[in-house]
Amino acid sequence: MPKKTKISQEDLNAFYKAVQGTKPLLQRKVQIDKPKPKTMRKSPKFNDEISFFDGGEPRETVQANDYIQFKSSGVAEKILRKLRKGQYTIEAVLDLHRKTVEEARSEVNRFLTECINHGIKCVLMIHGKGKPGAAPALKNQLNYWLRQAHPVLAFCSSAPKHGGNGAIYVLLKSFNEENKLER
Numbered sequence: 001m002p003k004k005t006k007i008s009q010e011d012l013n014a015f016y017k018a019v020q021g022t023k024p025l026l027q028r029k030v031q032i033d034k035p036k037p038k039t040m041r042k043s044p045k046f047n048d049e050i051s052f053f054d055g056g057e058p059r060e061t062v063q064a065n066d067y068i069q070f071k072s073s074g075v076a077e078k079i080l081r082k083l084r085k086g087q088y089t090i091e092a093v094l095d096l097h098r099k100t101v102e103e104a105r106s107e108v109n110r111f112l113t114e115c116i117n118h119g120i121k122c123v124l125m126i127h128g129k130g131k132p133g134a135a136p137a138l139k140n141q142l143n144y145w146l147r148q149a150h151p152v153l154a155f156c157s158s159a160p161k162h163g164g165n166g167a168i169y170v171l172l173k174s175f176n177e178e179n180k181l182e183r
Helices: 009-018 077-084 101-117 137-148
Strands: 069-071 092-095 122-126 152-157 167-172
Touching (some): 069 077, 069 137, 077 152, 077 167, 101 122, 101 137, 137 167
Parallel strands (some): 092 122
Antiparallel strands (some): 122 167, 152 167
16 A cells, blocks of 8 residues: 655645635535437338338348347458447437337338438347247347348347347448438
8 A cells, every 4th residue: 555645735735725715515426427328209200211121031030049240341340349348329229129020120210310310320229039939020120131221330239238139239330411311
């Protein structure tokens, strides 16, 4: 343990002069809250003309507890590793629980469009784990759809604190003002 040094009277006088006229804080502890992720609201003007993926069926089936991940070409492994660890700030959340595949397809298209138009880079999509004993439909569809979506740089199953294998982190490309999508 380092030795404590004694503060000289000259230093104390300088300190008291520097803080002269200030008032002490009333609370003893300062607590800084992290900003809460934005929940995207349904846009009444959205039309379903913009589609980032086809409505086809997944080519491979994943199970409820399977870990999924994808990175488009040119994305560094370091970026995917940071995404896996949940080191990016989640800026928006899409909850697809209890949605049909068709409702989910429409919601994902709308959500991606809104995220791009608002400059959002990292999102969390909650798909759930499906019914016991059956392959999770929404997880399989998202795994298939997001691999086709051009704004998606990478995605992977989330950390346990965000839903584990029942949710995915999605990292989106940045678009400048001229390249934002029209609604």
